[in-house]
Amino acid sequence: xxxxxxxxxxxxxxxxxxxxxxxxxxxxxxxxxxxxxxxxxxxxxxxxxxxxxxxxxxxxxxxxxxxxxxxxxxxxxxxxxxxxxxxxxxxxxxxxxxxxxxxxxxxxxxxxxxxxxxxxxxxxxxxxxxxxxxxxxxxxxxxxxxxxxxxxxxxxxxxxxxxxxxxxxxxxxxxxxxxxxxxxxxxxxxxxxxxxxxxxxxxxxxxxxxxxxxxxxxxxxxxxxxxxxxxxxxxxxxxxxxxxxxxxxxxxxxxxxxxxxxxxxxxxxxxxxxxxxxxxxxxxxxxxxxxxxxxxxxxxxxxxxxxxxxxxxxxxxxxxxxxxxxxxxxxxxxxxxxxxxxxxxxxxxxxxxxxxxxxxxxxxxxxxxxxxxxxxxxx
Amino acid sequence: xxxxxxxxxxxxxxxxxxxxxxxxxxxxxxxxxxxxxxxxxxxxxxxxxxxxxxxxxxxxxxxxxxxxxxxxxxxxxxxxxxxxxxxxxxxxxxxxxxxxxxxxxxxxxxxxxxxxxxxxxxxxxxxxxxxxxxxxxxxxxxxxxxxxxxxxxxxxxxxxxxxxxxxxxxxxxxxxxxxxxxxxxxxxxxxxxxxxxxxxxxxxxxxxxxxxxxxxxxxxxxxxxxxxxxxxxxxxxxxxxxxxxxxxxxxxxxxxxxxxxxxxxxxxxxxxxxxxxxxxxxxxxxxxxxxxxxxxxxxxxxxxxxxxxxxxxxxxxxxxxxxxxxxxxxxxxxxxxxxxxxxxxxxxxxxxxxxxxxxxxxxxxxxxxxxxxxxxxxx
Numbered sequence: 001x002x003x004x005x006x007x008x009x010x011x012x013x014x015x016x017x018x019x020x021x022x023x024x025x026x027x028x029x030x031x032x033x034x035x036x037x038x039x040x041x042x043x044x045x046x047x048x049x050x051x052x053x054x055x056x057x058x059x060x061x062x063x064x065x066x067x068x069x070x071x072x073x074x075x076x077x078x079x080x081x082x083x084x085x086x087x088x089x090x091x092x093x094x095x096x097x098x099x100x101x102x103x104x105x106x107x108x109x110x111x112x113x114x115x116x117x118x119x120x121x122x123x124x125x126x127x128x129x130x131x132x133x134x135x136x137x138x139x140x141x142x143x144x145x146x147x148x149x150x151x152x153x154x155x156x157x158x159x160x161x162x163x164x165x166x167x168x169x170x171x172x173x174x175x176x177x178x179x180x181x182x183x184x185x186x187x188x189x190x191x192x193x194x195x196x197x198x199x200x201x202x203x204x205x206x207x208x209x210x211x212x213x214x215x216x217x218x219x220x221x222x223x224x225x226x227x228x229x230x231x232x233x234x235x236x237x238x239x240x241x242x243x244x245x246x247x248x249x250x251x252x253x254x255x256x257x258x259x260x261x262x263x264x265x266x267x268x269x270x271x272x273x274x275x276x277x278x279x280x281x282x283x284x285x286x287x288x289x290x291x292x293x294x295x296x297x298x299x300x301x302x303x304x305x306x307x308x309x310x311x312x313x314x315x316x317x318x319x320x321x322x323x324x325x326x327x328x329x330x331x332x333x334x335x336x337x338x339x340x341x342x343x344x345x346x347x348x349x350x351x352x353x354x355x356x357x358x359x360x361x362x363x364x365x366x367x368x369x370x371x372x373x374x375x376x377x378x379x
Numbered sequence: 380x381x382x383x384x385x386x387x388x389x390x391x392x393x394x395x396x397x398x399x400x401x402x403x404x405x406x407x408x409x410x411x412x413x414x415x416x417x418x419x420x421x422x423x424x425x426x427x428x429x430x431x432x433x434x435x436x437x438x439x440x441x442x443x444x445x446x447x448x449x450x451x452x453x454x455x456x457x458x459x460x461x462x463x464x465x466x467x468x469x470x471x472x473x474x475x476x477x478x479x480x481x482x483x484x485x486x487x488x489x490x491x492x493x494x495x496x497x498x499x500x501x502x503x504x505x506x507x508x509x510x511x512x513x514x515x516x517x518x519x520x521x522x523x524x525x526x527x528x529x530x531x532x533x534x535x536x537x538x539x540x541x542x543x544x545x546x547x548x549x550x551x552x553x554x555x556x557x558x559x560x561x562x563x564x565x566x567x568x569x570x571x572x573x574x575x576x577x578x579x580x581x582x583x584x585x586x587x588x589x590x591x592x593x594x595x596x597x598x599x600x601x602x603x604x605x606x607x608x609x610x611x612x613x614x615x616x617x618x619x620x621x622x623x624x625x626x627x628x629x630x631x632x633x634x635x636x637x638x639x640x641x642x643x644x645x646x647x648x649x650x651x652x653x654x655x656x657x658x659x660x661x662x663x664x665x666x667x668x669x670x671x672x673x674x675x676x677x678x679x680x681x682x683x684x685x686x687x688x689x690x691x692x693x694x695x696x697x698x699x700x701x702x703x704x705x706x707x708x709x710x711x712x713x714x715x716x717x718x719x720x721x722x723x724x725x726x727x728x729x730x731x732x733x734x735x736x737x738x739x740x741x742x743x744x745x746x747x748x749x750x751x752x753x754x755x756x757x758x
Contacts, residue, residue, distance in 0.1 A: 027630075027632035028632075126632070127633060186613060186616070187617050187622065187638075187640050188613045188616050190622070191608045191640050191641075191644060192608060194604075194638070194640065194644055195604045195605055195644065198604060198645070198648070199578060199601050202597035202598075202601065204583060218581035219581075221581070222574060222581065222601060225573075225577060229567065234565060234699075237566035237567050238565065238566050241566050243563065243566070253408070255502065255506075255576070259668065261570050262570075262573040265570060265573055265574065282634060290630060
């Protein structure tokens with residue numbers, strides 16, 4: 001089948017809860033009302049049993065596929081994976097993607113108006129966890145009339161949400177696709193997140209989170225630069241940039257941006273500040289740090305005892321932020337419980353970013369896996 | 380022999396050059412007068428043939444061993460390696476360590492007074508290279524009446540200086556000890572340096588390098604935090620910190636420093652600003668980025684064609700900032716030219732910092748190597 005784009009899509013907003021009946025959070029705090037920005041691609045079948053929820057990563061959002069206008073230069077972040085004839089085939093599946101709570105792209109987050117004050121929440125926004133994000137998604141899925149998801153899929157922090165879905169609502173998840181992810185962040189990954197948060201909160205423009213307009217752009221840019229290094233493999237950096245100079249083939253002997261890698265990072269840092277909110281960056285990285293299946297559900301072997309999904313794990317050989325061993329650890333725990341699990345470590349030079357870049361290989365694997373799910377005897 | 384401290388030492392300062400007769404730099408710019416802060420441990424023998432020059436790394440200085448006063452709580456940065464009965468045995472060797480130019484611990488750097496303006500150089504200080512640092516050290520070594528060094532030794536950026544010494548002044552270097560180093564930085568290491576510099580120069584307190592007193596402490600702290608992550612292995616981070624919380628065993632659900640690793644990095648970042656100058660950090664990391672033996676001396680195999688030193692290379696198994704392969708690459712080039720080279724990759728959990736921490740293993744290796752050098756037939 002020819003692979004096509006889903007074409008033009010329009011984001012929607014689902015609102016639930018109120019100050020009186022808020023969403024209860026893992027912290028004990030509450031949040032309400034809650035807005036969830038989301039998009040859908042494809043159509044529901046009669047009993048709405050063909051829905052696949054896509055979960056986005058740290059800097060992603062609900063715009064996973066298609067364009068927002070005919071002249072839109074950019075497609076959604078996983079456009080290569082979602083569409084007619086693609087891995088998440090919109091001829092077969094009803095694909096849904098929502099912005100996480102705590103985010104800054106339409107769902108309720110620290111930049112939203114706090115109903116108690118009429119001003120943006122800022123740091124008065126409660127700390128949210130991956131579990132809270134999933135609980136909010138659950139409300140959206142209920143609202144859409146879905147009783148059981150054909151699948152939940154995501155990479156990186158999206159994979160955290162996939163795992164959480166499969167443990168929190170085991171009866172609702174037929175299949176779970178967890179890509180370049182883990183049961184918890186490594187200490188090193190927490191360390192990089194901590195540096196990113198420090199760069200933001202030490203920026204005088206942050207003002208305790210009560211900034212207007214511009215905000216701590218410099219700090220946020222630094223945080224993103226650090227992040228970008230961790231998303232790329234050393235191999236790729238060497239091949240793509242090496243010691244290549246940005247303009248001349250002559251050292252400048254000054255502090256201009258000189259090596260191509262410097263220019264790349266500088267651009268990535270600055271561009272990010274145009275589309276992302278610094279406080280959301282704090283909240284989302286904190287949620288990532290907190291995620292720890294063993295802490296919430298007990299040792300991995302026990303944590304997955306009641307899981308009912310068919311699992312697919314994909315890792316990438318040069319991903320050092322979410323190394324292959326972290327996927328393997330979960331796979332072993334599932335296998336020790338006799339669960340249905342597939343696992344593949346893809347040889348790739350692209351590091352952690354491979355899940356966004358290497359869509360050909362991933363398409364073959366995901367398509368095959370989803371076909372297998374359809375053949376399963378209904379429970 | 381019992382290992383002892385060298386005891387109390389007093390730094391000295393050597394001044395050379397002038398505005399009229401400055402040091403000519405690789406950039407084409409000049410610097411003069413030049414002050415070099417240095418310390419010596421042990422005594423010269425009659426013909427001063429027992430001198431070993433120690434080269435420090437990014438954040439080190441000339442205070443490599445002993446204490447500055449009887450009540451000094453801290454010893455020099457390589458005190459475990461330098462002293463009576465130690466690897467650099469001050470009963471046998473006359474050990475010298477000097478602060479690099481561009482530094483901030485006594486040698487001329489961007490914080491020094493610019494004789495042309497009477498104010499600190501700031502960004503008017505010329506960009507210096509590893510070659511320039513070594514050229515300045517050469518003037519000190521000449522001044523001390525040394526015609527041939529028994530050895531030059533250093534780790535990390537200190538290893539860059541070791542290699543440069545052996546290529547720039549091959550007739551003056553009997554042995555070269557290059558630890559946890561490389562012929563050039565990896566692209567990833569340049570990327571981390573670039574982020575560190577960005578954190579400094581984007582700090583409003585930096586003021587184009589013309590700060591007084593406090594300076595860009597926040598930016599410098601962020602730079603140091605990033606650096607620290609790269610100095611430690613993932614294994615060590617997991618073992619030393621893991622997901623341990625700093626105080627309670629309960630998540631705080633706020634943005635306080637929560638995980639032990641966060642607190643560690645925060646402390647390291649803040650402590651560094653008390654002892655290091657932000658502009659020096661810019662200049663020294665730039666010198667590291669620029670260092671590239673192939674660029675200066677041609678392909679590695681050719682670069683070392685005229686080298687005359689006996690070489691010892693030491694790498695560490697979990698060092699991902701200066702990976703073992705980078706040492707191996709130089710070793711292969713030397714062997715292909717029939718040079719005298721020893722190489723050992725030490726199994727260690729300590730990452731790049733191992734060269735400062737694992738002194739027992741390093742002592743055995745360096746002692747044996749230096750004994751071998753003494754047995755060599757004089758050229």
